[in-house]
Amino acid sequence: MNSVSKGSDMANSYLSDETITRCESGSKEEKVKLSKDVTSAWSDIDTFAAAIRSGKTSWEEISPDDMDIRLKWAGLLHRRKRTPGKFMMRLKVPNGIVTSEQMRFYGESVEGFEEDVGVVDITTRQNIQLRGVTVEAASTIIAGLHALNQTSFHSALDNVRNIVGSPLAGISPTEILNTIPLTTKINDMLIRSPDGTFGNPRFANLPRKFNIALSGGDDDFSHCNINDLGFHACKSSEGELGFNLDVGGYMSIKRVAESVPLNLWVPEESVVKICESVLTVFRDEGERKNRQKARLMWLIEEYGVEKFTERILEEAGGKEEGGFKDRQEHVIRENYVRQEILGVHAQDEERSRVGLHIPTGRLTRYSCKAIADLADKYSDGEIRLTVCQNIILPNVLNSDLIALEADVNLIDNVDFSAGLIEGNVVSCTGAQFCGLAMVETKANARRVSARLEELVTVPKAVRMHWTGCPNSCGQAQCGDIGLMGAPARKEIDGKKVAVPGVNIFVGGKIGENPFLQLEPRIKGVPLDGEEVVDVLAEILVKDFGAVRR
Numbered sequence: 001m002n003s004v005s006k007g008s009d010m011a012n013s014y015l016s017d018e019t020i021t022r023c024e025s026g027s028k029e030e031k032v033k034l035s036k037d038v039t040s041a042w043s044d045i046d047t048f049a050a051a052i053r054s055g056k057t058s059w060e061e062i063s064p065d066d067m068d069i070r071l072k073w074a075g076l077l078h079r080r081k082r083t084p085g086k087f088m089m090r091l092k093v094p095n096g097i098v099t100s101e102q103m104r105f106y107g108e109s110v111e112g113f114e115e116d117v118g119v120v121d122i123t124t125r126q127n128i129q130l131r132g133v134t135v136e137a138a139s140t141i142i143a144g145l146h147a148l149n150q151t152s153f154h155s156a157l158d159n160v161r162n163i164v165g166s167p168l169a170g171i172s173p174t175e176i177l178n179t180i181p182l183t184t185k186i187n188d189m190l191i192r193s194p195d196g197t198f199g200n201p202r203f204a205n206l207p208r209k210f211n212i213a214l215s216g217g218d219d220d221f222s223h224c225n226i227n228d229l230g231f232h233a234c235k236s237s238e239g240e241l242g243f244n245l246d247v248g249g250y251m252s253i254k255r256v257a258e259s260v261p262l263n264l265w266v267p268e269e270s271v272v273k274i275c276e277s278v279l280t281v282f283r284d285e286g287e288r289k290n291r292q293k294a295r296l297m298w299l300i301e302e303y304g305v306e307k308f309t310e311r312i313l314e315e316a317g318g319k320e321e322g323g324f325k326d327r328q329e330h331v332i333r334e335n336y337v338r339q340e341i342l343g344v345h346a347q348d349e350e351r352s353r354v355g356l357h358i359p360t361g362r363l364t365r366y367s368c369k370a371i372a373d374l375a376d377k378y379s380d381g382e383i384r385l386t387v388c389q390n391i392i393l394p395n396v397l398n399s400d401l402i403a404l405e406a407d408v409n410l411i412d413n414v415d416f417s418a419g420l421i422e423g424n425v426v427s428c429t430g431a432q433f434c435g436l437a438m439v440e441t442k443a444n445a446r447r448v449s450a451r452l453e454e455l456v457t458v459p460k461a462v463r464m465h466w467t468g469c470p471n472s473c474g475q476a477q478c479g480d481i482g483l484m485g486a487p488a489r490k491e492i493d494g495k496k497v498a499v500p501g502v503n504i505f506v507g508g509k510i511g512e513n514p515f516l517q518l519e520p521r522i523k524g525v526p527l528d529g530e531e532v533v534d535v536l537a538e539i540l541v542k543d544f545g546a547v548r549r
């Protein structure tokens with residue numbers, strides 16, 4: 001049996017004796033978390049970096065439990081399989097709001113690394129990942145992030161991931177509720193200690209990852225239905241601002257589950273409280289043995305929806321205490337058309353918001369700096385990230401739009417306008433850096449979408465989601481078309497040989513009436529060459545009204 005580290009400022013001190021007993025006979029990850037508290041990562045990274053800098057050790061001598069597991073609590077994911085000794089560093093960017101100073105810092109952080117490894121990605125949780133990071137560099141980058149009021153803590157393995165909010169918060173004419181103050185409050189509750197510093201042990205040892213998203217209006221740009229907690233803005237019958245709460249949505253190899261509605265409406269001021277109460281129940285009662293069943297949905301099913309609601313309300317101090325009500329009726333506006341993100345859109349009489357396309361969300365050190373400069377010049381230094389891996393510059397004066405377009409056209413890999421297919425590609429990391437990937441995704445997504453733009457024209461945007469394996473980080477089941485890495489066979493020199501391929505899903509929906517497409521329409525399409533292009537062109541013609549050029 002492992003000895004349990006349980007000091008007063010540690011994650012394990014929040015676990016009851018009963019939970020610790022379950023963890024002791026739990027999965028490998030649970031044993032690693034017990035034997036040395038995960039909060040150690042927050043200071044270990046400085047100790048390891050100093051020892052390497054002084055020549056006393058090398059990254060190879062750091063224990064694999066620290067290197068590959070515990071350092072994830074500092075946002076450091078060792079890419080042992082693809083780039084040994086180098087990390088991907090995942091940040092926390094609540095609501096996807098980034099300042100020009102922070103964007104400039106991302107570019108500078110990867111400047112010293114080889115150019116093809118030292119890149120920056122916008123993720124499918126409107127977040128940032130820096131790549132090519134060494135142990136020595138990580139400690140300096142974390143200090144730089146903290147100085148800019150941002151952190152990488154609590155962003156990987158068994159903690160709460162980036163809090164997703166509406167990218168049009170505060171600037172959408174159809175908004176019900178601005179999500180920015182709330183995503184900030186939830187983030188602060190999770191990661192800041194009472195003295196305001198980064199790193200709070202309270203919810204740092206959960207049974208598994210946990211996703212929270214808030215939608216401020218009917219567009220549901222946050223994809224609430226695939227989050228463990230999805231808050232849908234909805235006024236109460238008395239006109240108070242708040243949210244209907246859906247719970248348990250997630251995607252994984254084992255299971256893809258759409259969230260289920262609770263009979264619960266949460267007033268704006270009790271959102272943080274209900275997050276705390278669900279997280280407490282999940283931390284204390286969630287599965288600790290079988291990681292495939294350690295997501296919130298399994299606990300909800302154990303309770304049943306009604307009993308689960310009672311349990312979280314009890315934890316929150318009761319229905320009246322928090323001003324909670326029964327689920328409120330949400331009237332779907334007639335003929336509501338989902339707003340566009342990309343392109344120029346009126347914000348008020350003088351200003352516009354401008355959505356810029358970042359192909360597959362990949363930024364370079366150069367494009368980070370160039371985007372920071374654009375934001376300083378045109379959008380009061382503000383940049384917004386989207387779950388579709390693009391960016392928005394808000395508050396651009398209409399009189400500046402022509403100059404902005406000219407400036408954007410000088411930047412590689414940032415597009416002022418993009419085709420209806422290329423502009424709507426989403427892609428997970430894939431085999432370039434991800435050890436779980438079955439196929440390369442970002443490069444294929446770019447090649448295939450460019451070929452499709454040559455072959456067909458489509459009457460409206462087609463969202464194509466690429467994901468390198470069934471974990472579905474690229475959310476294939478949400479896409480109009482989803483492509484998921486899978487085995488395929490191809491005839492080469494008269495013989496059938498195994499090649500990288502994709503399963504193709506058709507018909508996922510997002511927005512007011514979301515739908516997850518769980519079954520692929522076609523399996524095992526080889527990825528290299530033209531076959532996948534031909535199959536997709538056919539689907540575009542049949543299902544999406546495309547016309548061949």
Ligand code: SRM
Nearest residue numbers: 088123124125127161250251252428429433434435471473
């Ligand atoms: Fe993910 C594991 C990348 C969003 C479901 N995901 C991984 C790892 C950490 C695996 C690994 O160690 O290599 C990937 C790191 C690759 C790398 O080098 O970047 C990885 N996931 C990503 C990102 C970067 C994809 C992207 O290119 O944008 C996204 C980071 C979001 C963030 O900022 O935090 C990302 N992952 C998602 C999503 C989408 C979402 O959150 O809306 C999902 C499905 C939703 C969900 O989680 O329920 C998702 N990732 C997974 C899973 C399956 C979870 C499960 O319960 O089994 C894994 C595997 C795991 O955790 O064991 C996984």
Ligand code: SF4
Nearest residue numbers: 428434437468469473
């Ligand atoms: Fe890696 Fe698979 Fe996630 Fe893509 S979907 S980033 S290949 S784990």
